[in-house]
Amino acid sequence: MKKILLPFFVPAFFGLSACIPDDSPAQSSPIQTDETATPASNFEASYRYITDEKIREPLKTLASDEFEGRLPTTEGEKKTLDFLTSEFKKAGFAPGNGDSYLQEVALMEITANPEMQLTIGNNTFLYKEDMVASSKREQASVSLTDSELVFVGYGVNAPEYNWNDYEGLDVKGKTVVILVNDPGFENPDNGLFQGKTMTYYGRWSYKYEEASRQGAAGALIVHETAPASYGWSVVANSWSGPQYGLVSQDGGASRVAVEGWLTLDAAKKVFADAGLDFDAEKANAMQGPYSKAMDIAASVTVNNEFEKSRSYNFIATLPGASKPDEHVIYSAHWDHLGKDESLEGDQIYNGAHDNATGTAASIVMANAFSMLTPRPERSITFLIVTAEEQGLLGSKYYADHPVIPLDKTVANINMDAMNVLGKTKDVAVVGMGKSEMEEYLKIAAEKQGRYLTQEDKPEAGYYYRSDHFSFAKKGVPALYAEGGSEPVDEQTAQYRKRMNVIVTGCYHQVCDQYRDSWDLSGIAQDAQLFFDVGVQVANAQQWPKWNPTSEFQRQ
Numbered sequence: 001m002k003k004i005l006l007p008f009f010v011p012a013f014f015g016l017s018a019c020i021p022d023d024s025p026a027q028s029s030p031i032q033t034d035e036t037a038t039p040a041s042n043f044e045a046s047y048r049y050i051t052d053e054k055i056r057e058p059l060k061t062l063a064s065d066e067f068e069g070r071l072p073t074t075e076g077e078k079k080t081l082d083f084l085t086s087e088f089k090k091a092g093f094a095p096g097n098g099d100s101y102l103q104e105v106a107l108m109e110i111t112a113n114p115e116m117q118l119t120i121g122n123n124t125f126l127y128k129e130d131m132v133a134s135s136k137r138e139q140a141s142v143s144l145t146d147s148e149l150v151f152v153g154y155g156v157n158a159p160e161y162n163w164n165d166y167e168g169l170d171v172k173g174k175t176v177v178i179l180v181n182d183p184g185f186e187n188p189d190n191g192l193f194q195g196k197t198m199t200y201y202g203r204w205s206y207k208y209e210e211a212s213r214q215g216a217a218g219a220l221i222v223h224e225t226a227p228a229s230y231g232w233s234v235v236a237n238s239w240s241g242p243q244y245g246l247v248s249q250d251g252g253a254s255r256v257a258v259e260g261w262l263t264l265d266a267a268k269k270v271f272a273d274a275g276l277d278f279d280a281e282k283a284n285a286m287q288g289p290y291s292k293a294m295d296i297a298a299s300v301t302v303n304n305e306f307e308k309s310r311s312y313n314f315i316a317t318l319p320g321a322s323k324p325d326e327h328v329i330y331s332a333h334w335d336h337l338g339k340d341e342s343l344e345g346d347q348i349y350n351g352a353h354d355n356a357t358g359t360a361a362s363i364v365m366a367n368a369f370s371m372l373t374p375r376p377e378r379s380i381t382f383l384i385v386t387a388e389e390q391g392l393l394g395s396k397y398y399a400d401h402p403v404i405p406l407d408k409t410v411a412n413i414n415m416d417a418m419n420v421l422g423k424t425k426d427v428a429v430v431g432m433g434k435s436e437m438e439e440y441l442k443i444a445a446e447k448q449g450r451y452l453t454q455e456d457k458p459e460a461g462y463y464y465r466s467d468h469f470s471f472a473k474k475g476v477p478a479l480y481a482e483g484g485s486e487p488v489d490e491q492t493a494q495y496r497k498r499m500n501v502i503v504t505g506c507y508h509q510v511c512d513q514y515r516d517s518w519d520l521s522g523i524a525q526d527a528q529l530f531f532d533v534g535v536q537v538a539n540a541q542q543w544p545k546w547n548p549t550s551e552f553q554r555q
Contacts, residue, residue, distance in 0.1 A: 042373050043535065046372050050361075050528045051364075052519070059357060062334075062356035062360060063356040064350070066079065069351060070356075072244060080334050087366075088314075088366055093318050094319065103398065104312055105311045105387065106308065106310060107245070107393065108244065108245045108247050108248070110305070112304055115127075116301060119300065120299075123269050128236040130266040134239060134258070134259055138252050140304055142258060142301070144298055146297040148174045148175070149174070150293055150294060151276075151285075152166060152176045153289065154183050155211060155219070156289075157214075158193075172215040175220060176216045176218070176219050177220050177294070179221075181227035182198060182202035185227050185459050190287075197458035197459060198460060202461050208259050217258070218260070220260045220298075221262070223235055223267075229457060235261050237508050244390040247308060276292070276294065311335075311387060314334065314383070316366065321375040322377045324379050326408050327379045327380070327409055328378055328381070328410050329404070329411070330362060330415065330530070331385065332362050332416060332467070333386070333389070333394065333416065334385070334386065335351075336356075347510065349510055351512055353417050353420055353507075355416050357415075361523055377538055377539050392469060395471070399470040406474050413437075414466055414478060416466040418482065418483070419525075420522065421503070421522055422487055422492035423492060424484040424488060426450060426453045427452050428482050430455045430481060431458075434477075434478075437533070440537055440544070441479060441481055448528070452481075475546075475553055481530075483525065492519070499518070
């Protein structure tokens with residue numbers, strides 16, 4: 001649905017209902033401001049402080065070669081944390097962890113020797129070309145030796161959907177072969193799971209977790225671009241080189257010995273060698289819980305170098321005026337993939353879009369919050385985490401070891417890979433329909449003359465792929481939204497067509513670099529939006545709640 005864009009003008013606001021028409025749906029919202037709260041007298045000035053040019057400078061700095069791709073535990077991390085500390089101090093934010101801006105995160109860095117081969121039946125598959133394999137176990141060498149393969153469909157055990165691909169199976173000591181995504185993706189008309197919208201059961205992290213719970217020795221996920229929502233190069237780059245996990249008490253013994261991926265072509269060869277047709281077996285797996293012994297075995301040796309290391313989450317707080325022990329937490333991740341010295345030419349994964357954008361926006365928003373007079377009633381905290389690219393590790397560690405008690409954490413607003421494609425008329429809500437945070441977002445969007453839409457690709461499962469998910473799993477209402485798909489004008493539409501190709505093709509590639517040609521007005525537009533939401537929530541009478549249909553609730 002198209003709507004007319006209102007002039008981009010934000011008058012001074014003295015409450016949530018300001019400048020919302022009397023017949024607006026927002027008027028029926030259960031959300032109310034605290035009547036005792038003193039409204040910010042300079043909201044408009046603070047809001048308008050957030051501009052594309054102010055975001056450009058820290059973005060350019062964070063994405064520069066000097067920061068070496070911001071890989072955790074490297075010199076690039078130190079430079080990043082020093083920069084954040086300096087910027088948030090200047091913004092007037094206090095250390096968020098006692099007298100420190102840092103929260104130590106104990107990581108296990110494991111680097112697999114790339115000189116490995118995976119043998120299945122009569123086929124030998126090469127590292128990064130046909131497969132990737134790794135191990136989270138703290139062992140110098142981990143092997144699968146003639147490990148029997150079992151196809152377990154989507155590898156899902158979901159009682160609420162009456163679906164268990166492992167039912168009746170004993171996969172101890174065996175290697176399971178698993179389809180990517182969940183059963184609803186390619187069978188949306190059958191009412192399976194949530195149709196095209198991915199559930200957590202479709203995420204690679206879940207599939208390895210479930211295979212581990214079932215006692216499998218190995219787990220191999222078959223990569224397909226459409227259901228995975230990214231190409232093989234993303235897998236090859238992300239699962240090679242140093243890999244990180246949180247330090248575990250059992251040294252990784254509870255994980256499957258080998259976690260890996262197969263290209264689609266490699267998987268088809270394996271199925272053919274087992275006397276099976278991949279497409280036919282996949283079709284069977286789409287209809288209901290399914291498994292099949294493949295009567296073929298896999299062998300691979302993963303030689304690891306590993307060491308325990310320390311990385312850090314960054315946390316800064318602006319204390320609230322009357323409820324300083326209650327916090328609205330903004331999250332972003334500062335880390336990216338570092339550099340690969342085996343590459344010819346450019347070797348640095350600068351991570352400009354992912355996620356120097358969200359980190360830079362956080363800095364500018366912090367300055368805007370510090371300008372508010374009086375301060376918001378509740379505290380505003382920015383949590384900029386490490387090791388997101390390694391599986392949301394920094395935010396997972398924080399959620400397991402919260403500096404701010406979770407029962408004092410009102411809500412989370414996440415910013416990741418923000419909009420470099422120019423202003424939009426719509427706001428895409430990732431995981432739409434989950435919580436009352438969307439009511440606040442709607443109010444803020446209408447002030448901008450925008451409207452809310454569902455994300456373009458709910459099948460990609462983006463709600464489970466960024467740091468807000470760590471909060472959601474603990475019951476904290478978490479909002480993740482981004483610039484939508486409807487450009488604000490024709491000039492932006494033409495720019496968007498040109499730039500979208502570049503941005504999409506550079507995800508987790510060395511070409512994800514800062515460009516002077518980027519139109520950052522979309523980032524500023526969304527940062528203003530999230531700033532408004534944060535002010536609303538910080539001054540609201542009640543805490544936001546999950547919607548009854550959400551899978552997440554406070555305990």
